Amino acid sequence: MEEAKNSSRVKVHSILSVVSSNPIQPGKVHKLSLLDQSMGLHTLHIVFYYNSNPFNDGPMPSDIDNLRASLSHLLDKYPIATGRLTRGGPEGHWQVKCNDAGVRMLEASVSATLDEWLRSADVLEERGLTAWEDMPHDPSFWSPFRIQINNFKCGGLAIGLSCTHMHADITSATLLMKSWTQVHCNLPLTHSPIFHLPQPPTPSLKNSTPSFSPSKMGTATMKFSHSVIHKRLSLVQNHCPNATPFDVLVALLWSRIALWQEPEPDKNHNRSLSICVDSRNHGRPPIPYSYFGNALHFSVLSMDGDKLIRGGLGQVCEYVHQHIEGLKRDDFCLEVEGEGPFRVYGPRLTFINTEHMVDVENGEGVMYDAVFDKGEKPVHVSYHVGNVVGEGLIMVLPSSEGGLGRTVTVTLPEEQIANLCKDQAILDLEPIMLISGKK
The missing domain is CATH 3.30.559.10 (Chloramphenicol acetyltransferase-like domain)
Structure with missing residues (x-):
């Protein structure tokens, strides 16, 4: 895995943890599939760009408290996002210990307008909008999901989502973000997440x-x-x-x-x-x-x-x-x-x-x-x-x-x-x- 360093135009101001609003049932474990296991060397990084800050008027910082509250309610439906990776079973495969450890949320400012950024930023700078740390040898305290709220000086906003590819593919990560917006707007989820299949296929x-x-x-x-x-x-x-x-x-x-x-x-x-x-x-x-x-x-x-x-x-x-x-x-x-x-x-x-x-x-x-x-x-x-x-x-x-x-x-x-x-x-x-x- 790679570690992307923040560009000098991206300054992180705060880091906090967001946990689910309801306690997770003790002892709950989610076993990753064989296909999930195979993705262990890859990560996903997605950035959603908005022309104007959807939470405040003008070029003001995001209302992080409201975002944190809606994310907390969303995590009730995504217990594997708040958990921590651990080895389990006779073969020592990766699994998620579902607990209330939470996800990391960061807030940052970008010393550029959104238009300037899209024209001039390179991929390494863009990775500065999606907080990430390589998984340590012992991941029991390491958050596999990270969200970064980036405020541009024009009033634009970028929300960066990073996670391990073992947890989710592009579709899953995208639907998680869409579900967050629906929870934030008090709307029913279009796609409530399903974590287990009745007859899971066996990969070849x-x-x-x-x-x-x-x-x-x-x-x-x-x-x-x-x-x-x-x-x-x-x-x-x-x-x-x-x-x-x-x-x-x-x-x-x-x-x-x-x-x-x-x-x-x-x-x-x-x-x-x-x-x-x-x-x-x-x-x-x-x-x-x-x-x-x-x-x-x-x-x-x-x-x-x-x-x-x-x-x-x-x-x-x-x-x-x-x-x-x-x-x-x-x-x-x-x-x-x-x-x-x-x-x-x-x-x-x-x-x-x-x-x-x-x-x-x-x-x-x-x-x-x-x-x-x-x-x-x-x-x-x-x-x-x-x-x-x-x-x-x-x-x-x-x-x-x-x-x-x-x-x-x-x-x-x-x-x-x-x-x-x-x-x-x-x-x-x-x-x-x-x-x-x-x-």
Whole structure:
């Protein structure tokens, strides 16, 4: 795991613990699944940006007491967030001892306006908005969930959420934040968390993760507009009439990155990548959308290297789409490659699909439903996975614009990030560059 240091523009003023409003039943233990265990080397860091402070008028500090109170009530429903990691069982697997130890909440100020920050901050600075400390050898007093309230000098606000990937995946962490806003506004929860499945699927673990040489990684975040994605989808209609924004962006980025990748194709001249899709609402029985934990499915997609680079966007898009549709027709079990914990993201180029988080009617992402007082929606939500190495990770996420707009966060070796940011095929899509820079 990595430890991100606060930039000089981010100053933490207070640190406190928030516990659930009702005592947790003594002796309660939550056993992490095999898939949860495999995520032990990774962390999640999410930042919700708001143009104006939804709790106060003007550029004043947040009403931390009200936030603390609503978070305390939320934690009644999330006992594993307030607990502490411990080893248990004959094999010594990680589990959560549910107690009233609480989560850490920090308050900080940022000596920049929100617009200045989004234009100039790099990924290391942004990690300063999400408090984190690496897990110590003895985690019995260590908080696996941390929340940081960041006040910009323009009156804007950013709420940073960090947690271990063993506890939650992107969907779970996002729904936790949305649930907090609903508790804060005295609204019923849209998705009350479920921690146990009636018939939990048994993951099939197979060690086929490629070897890699550590290299310096860089990150860039690009916003692609609804109109640009709509145009690209129309261009691939003949090959793939039901293509999604994820399909077309994977096809574009994969084919461009293949031009610069150091690893040679295999003996069959194939290039491969890993696709991560969410298993919720799939499988037998279906995994509920409100399941809190890791519900991910990783699969490997291989394609002839020449066809990938020279076959055209439509052909590659069709190949990606058919692969994902084929997964949906199969028994969609929770599956990972390897024995954990290990680096799930990055040894092989990995794309994360979040199309399941998009409302099919208006195209808005569930993360933009995180609305506190005054109806203020986030203007941007940033996602990062800690400890990504190797060939890299690309997350295709809903954009604040809604519709077909997508935000793409790319983590690649530094030289490839430089190539990507000046690649004409990418620039033709007129992306808006946001948080970027070295990891």
